[in-house]
Amino acid sequence: MTRYILKRFLISLLTVWLLVSVVFVLVRLLPGDPFSSEKLTPAIRANLEAYYGFDQPLHMQYFRYIGNLLRGDLGFSLKYQNMPVSKIIADSFPYSADLGIRTILFASLVGISLGVIAGLNRGKPLEYLCIVIAVIGISLPDFITGSLLQYFFGLKLGWFPVALWRGFRYTVLPTLALSFYTIALLSRIMRTSMLDVTGQDYIRTARAKGLSTFRIVWRHQLRNAILPVVTVLGPITAAILTGTFVIESIYAIPGMGKFYVLGVQNLDYTVILGLTAFYGIFLIAANFVVDILYGIIDPRIALTGRRN
Amino acid sequence: MLQEQPTLSPELFEPIVADTEELEAIHRPSLTFWQDAWRKLRKNRIATASMLVIACCVLLALIGPALVPYGYSATDASSIDIPPNREHWFGTDSLGRDLWARTWMGARVSLLIGFVAAFVNSCLGVVIGGIAGYAGGKTDMIIMRIIDILYAIPYMIVAILLMVVLKPGMPSIIVAMVIIGWIKSARLVRGQVLSLKNQEYVLAARKLGASNFRIIFRHMIPNTLGLIITDLTMAVPYAIFTEAFLSYIGLGIQPPQSSWGLLARYGAQNFRVAPFQLFIPAVVISLTMLSLNLFGDGLRDALDPKLR
Numbered sequence: 001m002t003r004y005i006l007k008r009f010l011i012s013l014l015t016v017w018l019l020v021s022v023v024f025v026l027v028r029l030l031p032g033d034p035f036s037s038e039k040l041t042p043a044i045r046a047n048l049e050a051y052y053g054f055d056q057p058l059h060m061q062y063f064r065y066i067g068n069l070l071r072g073d074l075g076f077s078l079k080y081q082n083m084p085v086s087k088i089i090a091d092s093f094p095y096s097a098d099l100g101i102r103t104i105l106f107a108s109l110v111g112i113s114l115g116v117i118a119g120l121n122r123g124k125p126l127e128y129l130c131i132v133i134a135v136i137g138i139s140l141p142d143f144i145t146g147s148l149l150q151y152f153f154g155l156k157l158g159w160f161p162v163a164l165w166r167g168f169r170y171t172v173l174p175t176l177a178l179s180f181y182t183i184a185l186l187s188r189i190m191r192t193s194m195l196d197v198t199g200q201d202y203i204r205t206a207r208a209k210g211l212s213t214f215r216i217v218w219r220h221q222l223r224n225a226i227l228p229v230v231t232v233l234g235p236i237t238a239a240i241l242t243g244t245f246v247i248e249s250i251y252a253i254p255g256m257g258k259f260y261v262l263g264v265q266n267l268d269y270t271v272i273l274g275l276t277a278f279y280g281i282f283l284i285a286a287n288f289v290v291d292i293l294y295g296i297i298d299p300r301i302a303l304t305g306r307r308n
Numbered sequence: 309m310l311q312e313q314p315t316l317s318p319e320l321f322e323p324i325v326a327d328t329e330e331l332e333a334i335h336r337p338s339l340t341f342w343q344d345a346w347r348k349l350r351k352n353r354i355a356t357a358s359m360l361v362i363a364c365c366v367l368l369a370l371i372g373p374a375l376v377p378y379g380y381s382a383t384d385a386s387s388i389d390i391p392p393n394r395e396h397w398f399g400t401d402s403l404g405r406d407l408w409a410r411t412w413m414g415a416r417v418s419l420l421i422g423f424v425a426a427f428v429n430s431c432l433g434v435v436i437g438g439i440a441g442y443a444g445g446k447t448d449m450i451i452m453r454i455i456d457i458l459y460a461i462p463y464m465i466v467a468i469l470l471m472v473v474l475k476p477g478m479p480s481i482i483v484a485m486v487i488i489g490w491i492k493s494a495r496l497v498r499g500q501v502l503s504l505k506n507q508e509y510v511l512a513a514r515k516l517g518a519s520n521f522r523i524i525f526r527h528m529i530p531n532t533l534g535l536i537i538t539d540l541t542m543a544v545p546y547a548i549f550t551e552a553f554l555s556y557i558g559l560g561i562q563p564p565q566s567s568w569g570l571l572a573r574y575g576a577q578n579f580r581v582a583p584f585q586l587f588i589p590a591v592v593i594s595l596t597m598l599s600l601n602l603f604g605d606g607l608r609d610a611l612d613p614k615l616r
Contacts, residue, residue, distance in 0.1 A: 015460040019461050135602060140594050140597070141594075141597070143553065143573075144590045146576075147575070147590070242553070245557060246556060249557070264557070264558070276469060279465055280462060283460075284461075287460055
């Protein structure tokens, strides 16, 4: 167990280092520079470059960058004056986290329920309905569901606010838009896994013992069928995270995704760098936790072996 | 009442000659694996319908822009934001460009990117995964460690970063998608090759003195082909989604060129004035992705030897 955790931890660390280095190299390769759009005298320009360390040799910049990163110092935004990137993250992350957690809770509840309903109603119309919902959910890009929900429920019907983030009513549409994909993925996995479990011997034993259907489903089927859901938690986190880029832009939510898209459009190097490093480390950490969780939850997984 | 019994005479009987040739003969035509898969696919109504939708979409992408007398980037200040009518079948956008021409010009770009990116990913995946699985030992270990590390890097973040660095346009998008997109199919192919390698018929071929080349091309590839084709079909909608996503946040195809993501972006910005500008790309993107997903599902069932 310890060996497994250690190995995964090392791989995660290596990945973080690789990602951070790639980010550094790529951003230095960018065409144009952040000061090109402003009218600057050569002296001011040189001062600015010296301030940001752009005048030093590349490897010095790299060590400086890694050192700053380790201290949590991500530099200042090149576009917004006096705005450290770490402050942008600290200010905007709570909004994204709020949206993300709402989405995960809502989508898990709906997705798992749909999957269970489909799995218990094999070959009945209810199963097909659940499958249809799943396929549609996977096929609709979130920027489209986001815009359509905004148009119909925000603009046409006026049931919910069109944009911003100021209370529960404001959270409904973004959460819904972001949930579609996760609901679809979870209900698919849950359905397959329910069908797998239904054929197992212990279900027959439970039935032979005379347990009630509810008890069989609740105590035996569901508990075993829910295991594979853990395997998709990693991809789901990644999907929700990239989903926040567009959903936050569509609904004007001041979260990290919106700043990321803005930073990319403004060529704000330090913001792109800082947020990418943050996103990368966050996702890699999430994958690490999911790996460990999976090892702990399912005793059948040989912890020293590799993933499926 | 008594019935008159017919008199039985030897002439009424005829000896059955046991014709072993006749008994052993195969009456129904024998189907190859691919014929059988094709037959099953055609019997699957949903898959057939999806195939038709995809075919229509490809056809319209090829001839659609030529059906109207407007160029896809020709602006017309006298006809702005006109809803669909007899002259402009899909209406016009806020610069007076014909949306029918733009939609199908965009289809060319989106479909081309989708198919090419998915195809290149699969090819790379087959080669790398195939080498890892077939060679085994150290080669396998090194490739798998590299894959483990790359796998943990968030795909979308790498694509976004690359798009920031590269010149916007179709080749860059494909490069950005391919750079770590091959990992999934490499893992898939490696697993399959690993299990095929130890099959008896491969051992038999080896003992009969078949070369590695022959084993790979006669045994390994035909047996992995079903899996690869299914994977490829499922990768196409994902690639289309990625292109649309990148163009939507302003990093992919740049105007005056056209792509589905770009159309959805302008539609979402302009839906207060002209909601059809959002609906048309939304329907086209969703329908295409839905058909590709459903077709992939059907293909998987048709190519699954266990369901024969």
